[in-house]
Amino acid sequence: MAREFKLPDLGEGLTEAEIVRVLVAEGDEIKEDQAVLLVETEKAQVELPSPFGGRVATVHVQAGQRVKVGAVLLSFADAGGAVRSVTPPSGAPARPAAPPPGAPASAAAPPTGLPSAATPATRRLARELGVDLARVPGTGPGGRISDEDVRAAAGARGAAPAAAKPGAPAPPSSSVASTPAPAGPVEAARPLAVPIALPPLPRFEQWGPVEREPLRGIRRRSAEHLSLAWAVIPHVTQHDLADVTELETMRRRHQKRGGEGSAELTLTVFLLKAAAIALRAHPRFNASLDHATGELVLKRYYNIGVAVDTDQGLVVPVVRGVEGKGIRDLAAELAQLVTRTREGKATLEDLRGGTFTVTNTGALGGTGATPIINHPEVAILGVGRARQTPVVRDGQIVPRLVLPLSLAFDHRVIDGMEAARFSTELVGLLEAPERLFLEG
Amino acid sequence: MGELPREADVVVLGGGPGGYAAAFRAADLGLDTVLVEARGALGGECLHVGCIPSKALLGIAGLIHDAAGATDAGVTFGPARVDAAKLRAWTQRSIDRLAQGLAALAKARGVDVVVGHGRFEGDGSVRVAREDAPPATLRFKHAIVATGSRPATLPGLEPGSRVWDSTAALTLPATPARLLVVGGGYIGLELGSVYAALGSEVTVVELLDGILPGVDRDLVAPLARRLGKRFKQILLGTKLTAMREAGSALAVELVGEGAPAHVEVDQLLLAVGRRPLTDDLGLEHTRAARDTRGFIVVDAQRRTADPRIFAIGDAAGEPMLAHKAMAEGLVAAETIAGHPAAFEPLAIPAVVFTDPEIAWCGLTEAEARTRGVEARAVKVPWTASGRAVAMGRPDGLTKLVFEAASGRLLGVGLVGPHAGDLLAEGALAVEMGAVAEDLAGTIHTHPTLSETLGEAAELFLGHPIHLPPPRG
Numbered sequence: 001m002a003r004e005f006k007l008p009d010l011g012e013g014l015t016e017a018e019i020v021r022v023l024v025a026e027g028d029e030i031k032e033d034q035a036v037l038l039v040e041t042e043k044a045q046v047e048l049p050s051p052f053g054g055r056v057a058t059v060h061v062q063a064g065q066r067v068k069v070g071a072v073l074l075s076f077a078d079a080g081g082a083v084r085s086v087t088p089p090s091g092a093p094a095r096p097a098a099p100p101p102g103a104p105a106s107a108a109a110p111p112t113g114l115p116s117a118a119t120p121a122t123r124r125l126a127r128e129l130g131v132d133l134a135r136v137p138g139t140g141p142g143g144r145i146s147d148e149d150v151r152a153a154a155g156a157r158g159a160a161p162a163a164a165k166p167g168a169p170a171p172p173s174s175s176v177a178s179t180p181a182p183a184g185p186v187e188a189a190r191p192l193a194v195p196i197a198l199p200p201l202p203r204f205e206q207w208g209p210v211e212r213e214p215l216r217g218i219r220r221r222s223a224e225h226l227s228l229a230w231a232v233i234p235h236v237t238q239h240d241l242a243d244v245t246e247l248e249t250m251r252r253r254h255q256k257r258g259g260e261g262s263a264e265l266t267l268t269v270f271l272l273k274a275a276a277i278a279l280r281a282h283p284r285f286n287a288s289l290d291h292a293t294g295e296l297v298l299k300r301y302y303n304i305g306v307a308v309d310t311d312q313g314l315v316v317p318v319v320r321g322v323e324g325k326g327i328r329d330l331a332a333e334l335a336q337l338v339t340r341t342r343e344g345k346a347t348l349e350d351l352r353g354g355t356f357t358v359t360n361t362g363a364l365g366g367t368g369a370t371p372i373i374n375h376p377e378v379a380i381l382g383v384g385r386a387r388q389t390p391v392v393r394d395g396q397i398v399p400r401l402v403l404p405l406s407l408a409f410d411h412r413v414i415d416g417m418e419a420a421r422f423s424t425e426l427v428g429l430l431e432a433p434e435r436l437f438l439e440g
Numbered sequence: 441m442g443e444l445p446r447e448a449d450v451v452v453l454g455g456g457p458g459g460y461a462a463a464f465r466a467a468d469l470g471l472d473t474v475l476v477e478a479r480g481a482l483g484g485e486c487l488h489v490g491c492i493p494s495k496a497l498l499g500i501a502g503l504i505h506d507a508a509g510a511t512d513a514g515v516t517f518g519p520a521r522v523d524a525a526k527l528r529a530w531t532q533r534s535i536d537r538l539a540q541g542l543a544a545l546a547k548a549r550g551v552d553v554v555v556g557h558g559r560f561e562g563d564g565s566v567r568v569a570r571e572d573a574p575p576a577t578l579r580f581k582h583a584i585v586a587t588g589s590r591p592a593t594l595p596g597l598e599p600g601s602r603v604w605d606s607t608a609a610l611t612l613p614a615t616p617a618r619l620l621v622v623g624g625g626y627i628g629l630e631l632g633s634v635y636a637a638l639g640s641e642v643t644v645v646e647l648l649d650g651i652l653p654g655v656d657r658d659l660v661a662p663l664a665r666r667l668g669k670r671f672k673q674i675l676l677g678t679k680l681t682a683m684r685e686a687g688s689a690l691a692v693e694l695v696g697e698g699a700p701a702h703v704e705v706d707q708l709l710l711a712v713g714r715r716p717l718t719d720d721l722g723l724e725h726t727r728a729a730r731d732t733r734g735f736i737v738v739d740a741q742r743r744t745a746d747p748r749i750f751a752i753g754d755a756a757g758e759p760m761l762a763h764k765a766m767a768e769g770l771v772a773a774e775t776i777a778g779h780p781a782a783f784e785p786l787a788i789p790a791v792v793f794t795d796p797e798i799a800w801c802g803l804t805e806a807e808a809r810t811r812g813v814e815a816r817a818v819k820v821p822w823t824a825s826g827r828a829v830a831m832g833r834p835d836g837l838t839k840l841v842f843e844a845a846s847g848r849l850l851g852v853g854l855v856g857p858h859a860g861d862l863l864a865e866g867a868l869a870v871e872m873g874a875v876a877e878d879l880a881g882t883i884h885t886h887p888t889l890s891e892t893l894g895e896a897a898e899l900f901l902g903h904p905i906h907l908p909p910p911r912g
Contacts, residue, residue, distance in 0.1 A: 023745045025729040025737045063739045112811050115786055117848055117873030127780035142846035142875035214780060 005036070005050055005074040007067050016068045017041045019061045024074070028056045037061070037073060045217065045312075046348050052076065118145040128212060129154040155200075218313035229375040234411040237370040237382075238419045242430040244386055245401040250433050262328065263335040267386070267403075268306060268360050272330055273436045274429040275381060276302040276322040279356055282422045284414050286355045288376040296413060305354035305374060306334065308341045316374060317341045318354040327436065362386060368404040378413045381426070382406035403430065446552075448474040450776055451566050451580040453558045453721065456484020458753030458765025459586030460542055465773035466584075467549040474578055475551050476558040476568055482542035485588055486762040488535055489607040494630055496531040497610070498793050501637030505670075505795060512832065522638055524612045531610075554578070559722035564748060567722075582748050582776045585728070585736060586769060587721060589714040589754035597622070597683065602690055603708045606631060616640050616707035618672075620692060622680055624651035626792040628711030629663075632671060633794050635709075642671045643703060645694065649677045652792060658819065659798045659855040662835045666796065675699040683708065716755045731757075740782045741775040742768050750776070764788050787852075787870040791860035796836060799863035802851030802870040805841050816844045818899045820892045822856055824906040827887040833857050838892035840866075840879075842900050847876040852893075862889055876900045 007017060017039040024036045035047035036056075057077040061067055116133035117140075118126070125147055126133050136153040138145035204210045215223055247270060255265045279286040279302050288297045302323040305316040317337045322330065340346045357374045362385040371382035384404035391400040405426060409419045429435050452463040455477030463475040479488065486492065507517045546553055556570035558578070566583065568576040591605040599605045604613070609631050615638045621628040624646030636642045644651070644667075651667070651674060652660050667674060678696025685691075689704045716734045723730065728744035728751065729737045735758075736744055736751035743750050750772040753765030767783065774781035787801035808815035822828035822836035836856020843850055852866030869879055879897035884890045898904045 021739070021743075021745065021747070023727065025731055025745070027732055028729060114808075114811065114813055114843065114848075114850070115784070117846075119872045123782075123784065124780070127782060140873075141877060142843070142848040142873065144848075144873040144875070213778075 003052060003054065003076045004072045005052075005076070007039075007069050007071050007073055008048070009069055016066050019063055019065045019067060019073075020045055021063050022059055022061065023047070024056050024059070026056055026059055030054065030056060039067075040217065041348065045344060047345070048073075050074070116145055117143055118150075122147050122150060126150045128214065130214065218310070218315060222314050225375065226372050229372050233373050233375060233378075235370070235373060235408050236411045236416065236419065238407045238409065238416070238423045239368060240405045240407070240423045240427055242403045242405055242427040243391065243400050244403045244430055247430055247433040248386070248401050263331040265327065265331050266334070267362070267383075268358065269327060269331045269334055270430070270433065270436060271358050271360065271381065271383060272304050272306070272319060272322050272334070273327060274426055275304055275356060275358060277429055277436070277439050278422055278425045280323060281425060282418065284418060285379045285409070285422055287378055287413060289378065289410070289413055299355045301355065303353050303355050305357040305377075306338070307357060307359035308338055310342050310344070312344065315341050315346065315351070316354065316357060317346050317350045318352065320353065356380070358383065362403075368406045370406055371408050373408055373410055378410035379419075379422075380408050382408065445565060445577040445579045446474065447579045448472050448552075449581050450474070450584065450773070451476065451558070451578045451582075452584045452586055453566065454484065454586035454588055454753070454755070455479065455482040455542075455553065456586060456588045456753065456765065457486050457762040458588070458769040459484065459584070460546065460769075461766040462584045462586060462750075462752060462769030462773045463551045464545065464549055465770050466776060467551045469773060469777035469779075471773075471777060473549075473551050474554055474580075475546065476554045476556060476566065476578070478555070478557045480555050481539040482546060482553065483535070483539050484762075485590070485607075487538055487542075489610055491762055492535055492538065493531050493610045494606075494634070495793060496534055497527070497612075497634045498630060498795075500527065501634045502795055504637045509832065520637075522615070524615065524638075528612050557720075559720065560725045560749075561722060562725040580748070582750065584742075584769070584772050584776075585718070585721065585723075585744075585749065585751040585755050586753050586765065587717045587755045588765075589716050589760055591627075591710070592713045592715045594622070594680075594710065594712055597680075597708065597710055599710065602685065603683075603710055605710050609635075609709050612638075614707070616705070618689075618705040619643070619707050619709055620645065620690075620703065620705040621709045621711055623711035623713065624648075624653075624674065624676070625711060625713060626652065626794075627713075628709065629667065629792065629794050631709060631711060633667070636670045640707075643705065644671055644674045645678050645680055645696075645699075646674065646676050647679055651676070652798065655792070655798060656800065656804050656839070656853050658837060658839055659800065659853045662837065662855050663792075663794055663796055663798055666835070667794070714754065714760055716760075718751075718755050740784060742772040742783055743775065759788060759790060761788065761790060785871065786873075787867045789863050789867045791863060793860060796833070796856045797859035798853075798855045799859040800851065800853040801863060801867045802849070803841055804851055804853070808841060808843070808850055813850070814844045815841050815850060816900065817841045818896050820896045820899060820904075820907065822889070822892060824895060824904075825887075825889060825892050827889050827891070828856065830887065831857065836889070836892075838862075838896050840876075840893070840896040840900065842876055847900065849874050849876065849879065849897075856889065858889055862893070865890060865893055 019037060020040050021038040023038060024030055030036060030050055030053055032053040033049045036050045037048045039046060039048055054076040056074055058075040060072050060074065117138060118133055122145055123133065129150060131150050131153050133145055136145050136149050139149050140146050251265050283298050286299050286302060290297050301321060303318045303320045304322050305318045308315050308317060319330065319334055319337060337350060340350060354377060356377055357380040359371050359380060360383040361369055362383055365385050368384040369382050371380045373380045386401050386403040388399050389402040390397045405423065407419060407423045449471040450466045450473045452459045452475045455475050459475060460482050463473050466473045504520045554568050554576055556568040558566045558568045561567050564579060566578045566580060568578065570576060591607060593599065597603050599608060606627050619635050619640040619642050621632045621642060621644045624644050628644060629651060632642045632644055650660060651664060675696055678694050678699040680692060681695050682693040683690055689706055690708060692703050692705060694701060694703060718730055718734050718736055726749055727746035728749050731737055736756050738744055738751050738756045742752050742756060752768035752772050754760040767785065771781045771783040789801040792798040805815050805817045818840050820838045823834040828834050828836055833856060839853040840849060841851035842848060849869050852863060852870065854862050876897040879894055880901055882894060884894040895904055895906055899907060902910055
């Protein structure tokens with residue numbers, strides 16, 4: 001029997017994934033653990049390794065397709081089994097019949113049905129708006145799909161019903177929806193999951209030339225996720241300043257002692273540790289609100305996400321069990337995690353299960369920002385740039401290294417007094433860094 | 441371009457129609473583009489040893505036949521005298537003029553052309569082996585493989601002075617008294633037609649049971665009739681099993697029903713298709729995958745399994761046609777520039793430039809049926825065309841395939857003089873999703889051959905003008 005590779009359980013309630021790219025072709029000999037497919041879930045793009053090696057007999061999926069957990073992705077031939085007939089050498093010229101339109105060069109199965117009837121210009125519009133023509137009913141002669149049909153379909157997803165009126169002069173607001181990635185295969189059209197109705201946008205072209213840039217991949221997911229968080233969570237941001245002069249001195253001293261090959265002791269590593277200690281003392285910051293049951297879910301583990309800026313957009317990999325790890329170990333783990341993330345190699349495991357998030361925008365300057373909470377978490381710590389600042393100490397003005405902190409919290413779960421206490425706790429930990437070792 | 445690697449946004453391997461179209465579009469979209477071409481002049485096989493010289497020669501062949509055909513109309517010319525050297529030079533002038541034009545267009549866009557053979561190395565770079573300069577290294581953000589194809593060979597029939605491939609035949613090395621063409625596809629028939637016009641006695645051997653395998657038989661029939669008169673014979677279902685030199689001639693052994701076991705000819709022309717040129721590109725240093733026929737596997741954006749590398753044209757799959765390569769090149773360049781492009785044509789036009797020409801695009805009736813689509817084909821013979829009759833060529837046929845229920849045009853087939861030019865309307869109509877009413881409601885010029893397209897749409901709708909009314 002030929003073996004089959006099915007879409008594995010992705011966990012965390014994820015039931016389907018989108019094939020971004022097929023990395024192997026039929027007939028390829030592959031090794032166990034070789035990456036065979038690039039898939040995108042609601043969480044991230046991940047490479048799927050094959051559970052076994054062998055010769056790929058059939059690729060059952062193609063780029064752009066959404067597949068459910070358990071769907072067969074690849075079939076493998078038995079060892080020595082015939083995989084596909086080799087094209088016999090013949091004296092016949094290789095003049096082809098008219099090819100099936102749009103079929104990939106190596107299409108395994110002949111296509112069925114007809115491609116949607118739409119002019120090339122309309123098809124381009126559909127790509128720009130991220131609309132799958134196969135799902136658009138055409139109102140023209142012979143079922144031809146017009147520009148208006150495409151715009152209506154784009155508007156029907158996620159915009160107010162009023163915006164979806166065919167022939168409405170303004171392109172509806174959901175043109176931020178996904179479009180076939182310039183850097184990837186066609187994404188199926190899906191509504192941008194914004195939990196409120198949006199009014200139509202004006203036709204910007206009337207005031208001057210515009211360009212439209214598709215939101216795709218991680219950026220698209222970020223947009224959806226942040227819209228949800230901003231719409232659902234009543235955010236309040238508590239600002240504070242921490243004197244990190246001593247912490248910085250200690251960091252530099254130990255950074256040098258780390259020796260060759262040891263990971264950099266970044267400020268973020270200490271922030272993770274401080275946050276874990278503060279979270280343990282203030283459990284409501286390490287919780288989620290269960291809308292369905294009206295309960296607060298208090299987590300007894302401390303997995304802290306770190307916002308990482310990548311070429312593809314913002315990604316938040318998670319450092320697990322921060323409370324039980326030493327600073328050096330955390331530094332090494334964080335360095336590897338960030339590298340994996342930047343290289344686009346983060347696994348699903350790397351990206352889920354967070355309980356709190358730290359976002360450090362210090363490298364970019366500024367005096368502070370108000371971060372948006374990573375739903376379903378209830379708080380996030382934003383960190384600005386540490387600056388040498390004149391500080392009054394014992395009646396003297398002295399230069400100190402001061403770090404701006406912005407703690408955004410979910411006001412449904414946490415009140416202002418608690419936030420002030422949590423923030424003060426964090427400041428205290430950062431200003432007396434030995435506590436990070438004693439209490440961590 | 442000495443020791444230091446040249447950094448580029450896009451490196452295109454191959455300066456044929458697909459490669460230069462991709463490079464020009466990439467440059468026009470603001471990308472720093474380098475084009476690597478081994479030949480030393482842009483244009484590829486198509487311009488130098490393919491479409492362009494063969495059309496120049498076929499034009500002359502047509503002139504010779506038309507002159508002879510005018511006798512029926514009472515106009516008689518003397519027999520054609522062909523100066524092969526002059527004809528060759530005349531053809532070459534067209535090629536040179538077009539190649540110089542391409543070089544000027546590349547320069548005007550700031551596309552760097554590097555002459556040499558490029559191969560991928562492991563680290564996002566291409567190393568170009570050059571004849572009269574040290575190798576150049578090009579580091580790329582994206583690469584487009586557009587290396588095209590070459591004539592296929594058969595074991596035991598290596599190209600040489602007695603066995604031409606299409607490239608050799610187009611240089612008119614001689615006009616053999618007896619020419620055996622191996623392969624009844626479009627290349628064999630086009631070149632066979634040229635040599636028949638120049639005076640060779642042409643025999644075609646085809647392994648399958650019809651010429652132009654895969655093409656609608658309704659379209660092939662008028663061509664087969666005409667070529668049956670032009671050529672000495674067309675041997676179908678026949679295989680060449682051995683060949684040896686016999687004095688100044690070639691003794692060829694054949695196996696096939698109704699075919700002679702031995703024929704004696706003076707020259708062999710091998711036209712058994714083309715093979716993609718993908719085996720000497722260092723692809724093993726990339727993640728790009730090839731299928732069993734050597735075509736690089738790509739997605740709708742023409743991206744290979746290696747996200748930095750795209751492949752287009754003959755290197756990326758059938759049909760191996762210059763205009764398909766150009767369209768793919770534009771898709772690849774636009775994708776790299778961040779535009780939402782996709783290669784998703786409904787109609788890739790294909791033309792066989794024989795006399796009569798055969799042209800088609802979109803789906804045939806049979807192809808529609810295999811897709812589970814109920815289709816209806818209508819045929820208008822050119823006996824219904826005033827122009828065709830006035831030209832003395834009523835042997836043509838216009839065939840349209842519609843989706844039965846909606847009347848949407850799915851495919852177009854044409855055979856007859858100028859079929860290749862007539863096809864353009866059909867390709868546009870298929871691509872636009874036109875229905876029969878659209879074609880019928882478009883006024884076609886009288887008297888032109890294009891009227892047959894409107895007439896066919898009227899026939900589908902049940903009320904043709906120049907044909908008897910359909911019964912029932």
